Amino acid sequence: MSSNRIMTVSRAISEAIAQEMRSDPNVFVMGEDIGAYGGIFGATSGLLGEFGDARVRDTPISETAFIGAGVGAAMAGMRPIVELMFVDFFGVCMDAIYNLAAKNVYFSGGNCKVPMVIMMATGGGYSDAGQHSQTLHATFAHLPGLKVVAPSNAYDAKGLMTAAIRDDGPVVFMFHKGLQGLAWMASPEGAATELPEESYTLPFGEAKIVRPGKDVTIVAISMMVHHALEAANALARDGIDAEVIDLRTLVPLDRKTVIKSVAKTGSLVVVDEDYKSFGLTAEIITSVVEENPSYFKSAPRRLAVPDVPIPYSRPMEQFVLPDALDIAAAARASLGKAA
Amino acid sequence: MADIVVPEGLWDTKKTPEGIVANWFYADGGDVPEGATVAELMVEKSTFDIPAPGAGRLHVIVAKDGVVRPGTVIGRINRV
Numbered sequence: 245m246s247s248n249r250i251m252t253v254s255r256a257i258s259e260a261i262a263q264e265m266r267s268d269p270n271v272f273v274m275g276e277d278i279g280a281y282g283g284i285f286g287a288t289s290g291l292l293g294e295f296g297d298a299r300v301r302d303t304p305i306s307e308t309a310f311i312g313a314g315v316g317a318a319m320a321g322m323r324p325i326v327e328l329m330f331v332d333f334f335g336v337c338m339d340a341i342y343n344l345a346a347k348n349v350y351f352s353g354g355n356c357k358v359p360m361v362i363m364m365a366t367g368g369g370y371s372d373a374g375q376h377s378q379t380l381h382a383t384f385a386h387l388p389g390l391k392v393v394a395p396s397n398a399y400d401a402k403g404l405m406t407a408a409i410r411d412d413g414p415v416v417f418m419f420h421k422g423l424q425g426l427a428w429m430a431s432p433e434g435a436a437t438e439l440p441e442e443s444y445t446l447p448f449g450e451a452k453i454v455r456p457g458k459d460v461t462i463v464a465i466s467m468m469v470h471h472a473l474e475a476a477n478a479l480a481r482d483g484i485d486a487e488v489i490d491l492r493t494l495v496p497l498d499r500k501t502v503i504k505s506v507a508k509t510g511s512l513v514v515v516d517e518d519y520k521s522f523g524l525t526a527e528i529i530t531s532v533v534e535e536n537p538s539y540f541k542s543a544p545r546r547l548a549v550p551d552v553p554i555p556y557s558r559p560m561e562q563f564v565l566p567d568a569l570d571i572a573a574a575a576r577a578s579l580g581k582a583a
Numbered sequence: 584m585a586d587i588v589v590p591e592g593l594w595d596t597k598k599t600p601e602g603i604v605a606n607w608f609y610a611d612g613g614d615v616p617e618g619a620t621v622a623e624l625m626v627e628k629s630t631f632d633i634p635a636p637g638a639g640r641l642h643v644i645v646a647k648d649g650v651v652r653p654g655t656v657i658g659r660i661n662r663v
Contacts, residue, residue, distance in 0.1 A: 248613050252606060289630075427605030427625030436606070 251439035252425025254286030256398035257363075260405035261288065261325060263443045265295055268323060271409060272299040274310050275327030283327060285365045285424045307337035311362065315344045318360035323409060328364040331380045331418060345414040346389030361408045363417040366394070367467055367517055369565055370422065370429055374553035377561070379466065381516060382523035384416045385494040391448055392494040394418040396469035398425075399437040400492055403446030410445065420467045420517075432470040449496030453505070457487035460511040460575045463502055463528050465491040468515045468566060475571035486575055494524065499531040503539070506532045510541030511578040515566050520548035545574040585637040587621060587658040589651050594626045596653060602626035604649050604657055611643040615660060622657060639663050 251259070265271045272295075273288055279302040282289030292300040303310040307328060314326035328334060334341065345358045368377030385392045393408060393415060395401040401419065408415035423435040454469060455476050464472040469490040476486040487505050491498060506512050512532060514525040525546035532539060547566040555561045573583035594602065605625040609615050617638040624631045635641075637660045645657040 248610070249608050249619070250610060250613075251608060255608075286630075425606060427603065427623065427630055428628060 249439050249441075250436050251398050252286075252431070252436045253395070253398045253401045253419060254283075254289065254424040254426060256402040256439055257287040257405050257419060258282070258289050258291060259439070260402045260443070261409070262291060262294060264323075264406060264409045265291070265299060267443075270321060271323045271325065272301065273325045273327070274301045274303055274314060276303055276305055276329050278302060278327050284329060285419065285421055286426055287327065287363060287419060287424070307333055308340070311337035312340040312344070314360050314362070315340050315348070315358060318345070318358045318414070319348060319356045323359050325361040325363060325409065328362055330376050331364040331366045332375050332378050334364075334380070334383075341414075342387045342390070346387055349413060350389065357412045358414045359412045360414045361405070361417050362414065363419065365421045366418045367420040367422055368554045368561060369467070371556055371558050371561060373556035377554035379418070379420075379516075379518045381418070381465070381494055381518040382527075384418075385497075385524070389414065390495060391415045392418065393448065393492070394420070394466040394494060395492060396423065396466055396490050397435050397437050398439050400446060400452075402439060403444050404448070404492065406443055407445040407448060411448075418466065422467055423470075432467075434470060434473070446492070448493045449498050451492055451498035451501040452490045453487060453501065454490045455486065455488040457485040457509070459485045459509055460513060460578055461487050461489065461502070461505040461509045462571060462575060463489045463491065463512065463514045464516070465494065465524070466517065468517055471566065471568045472515055472571055474568035475575065478568065478572045479575055482576075484575065484579065484581075497527070497531075502528055503532050503535045506539045507536070510539060511575070512540070512544040513547065513571060513574045513578060514544070515547040515571055517565060518548060519551050520546065521551050523548060542578045542580065545578050547571060547574055584662060585639070585660045586656045587633060587636060587660065589624065589633070589653050589655045589657060591653045593624075593631055593653055594629070599626050601650050601652055604645050604647055604651060605630060607643055607647055609641050611641060613641050614663065615639065615641045624651060633657070635660055637662070
């Protein structure tokens with residue numbers, strides 16, 4: 245078995261699904277254009293040919309119907325993976341997600357589990373405007389009963405998808421379009437990784453220190469991990485040693501790793517591609533403040549989309565999305581240095 | 584030694600004369616098993632997997648994003 249393959253995130257996801265479909269006949273996939281087309285961001289490529297249209301089911305454009313059907317199938321003993329295509333489309337099916345999938349195990353006293361994966365594409369940066377470019381991390385992470393996963397690379401994507409399928413509760417699996425490795429959308433170096441052939445899982449709620457450092461902690465998730473690493477490399481040239489943490493999952497949230505890091509560095513920059521207010525950035529900062537505010541040697545800083553819909557115009561969109569320059573400037577400022 | 588060739592007839596070249604190498608799934612110089620998907624081509628928005636014609640060490644000739652047509656030799660597998 246070869247393990248020196250360098251696979252894209254999209255292929256890592258479809259491989260995880262294929263391996264689980266081979267080992268568990270209850271696993272199946274539903275969604276728009278997930279069959280012959282392989283998912284518009286490639287997350288289900290190759291599945292129709294191997295498993296056929298009873299287990300890889302193209303649906304009409306009615307998220308209300310097929311997300312609801314997924315909840316029912318999960319409660320009846322199947323393990324559906326349902327693709328919502330863009331996270332931005334959740335509006336028409338949110339009742340099925342947050343009132344049914346998320347709550348039914350509680351309402352049934354634990355008797356009706358909902359082992360379902362709802363996967364969806366997130367993120368902007370390619371001029372697809374305000375209804376196709378959001379991440380909405382906090383919208384889903386805010387609601388009790390859902391686990392929320394957002395990998396930054398192929399290795400994590402495969403392990404987290406396998407874990408999501410095997411999980412007995414509903415998992416929201418958010419993949420960033422710009423990390424998928426699609427031919428028509430550039431992805432950063434490091435999104436595609438060496439990918440083991442065999443099946444494996446990664447635990448939810450375990451952040452990864454992707455770059456150890458001692459001067460400032462930079463916390464990120466999904467695409468922003470790559471911008472944070474680029475910023476850390478720029479900072480290193482100025483003699484600043486940044487620690488970069490990839491949260492990997494929003495729910496459960498690994499607060500401990502962040503707190504431990506800030507206890508060491510004393511400085512914190514949190515970066516998120518979601519809207520700024522009421523979101524991940526505030527949650528991370530508060531988690532450290534609640535533990536021990538004296539860990540901070542300087543005020544924590546946060547970078548996120550400044551509470552406006554994502555613009556279509558490329559210069560305007562690039563302006564609102566956090567990037568490596570913004571992150572490096574925030575890190576320098578937190579250390580009292582000129583940007 | 585085996586050439587990795589873009590197969591004739593893979594897509595309708597009257598409609599779209601050229602494609603690109605979208606991804607290499609092994610590093611240049613990496614060891615590749617026979618039949619493994621070694622590269623992915625993109626033509627318009629469709630993609631095509633290219634299998635390794637033999638086992639051995641990959642030598643990339645057309646890098647990622649390079650333009651290809653049916654018949655183009657995009658790489659070579661050298662027996663180790």
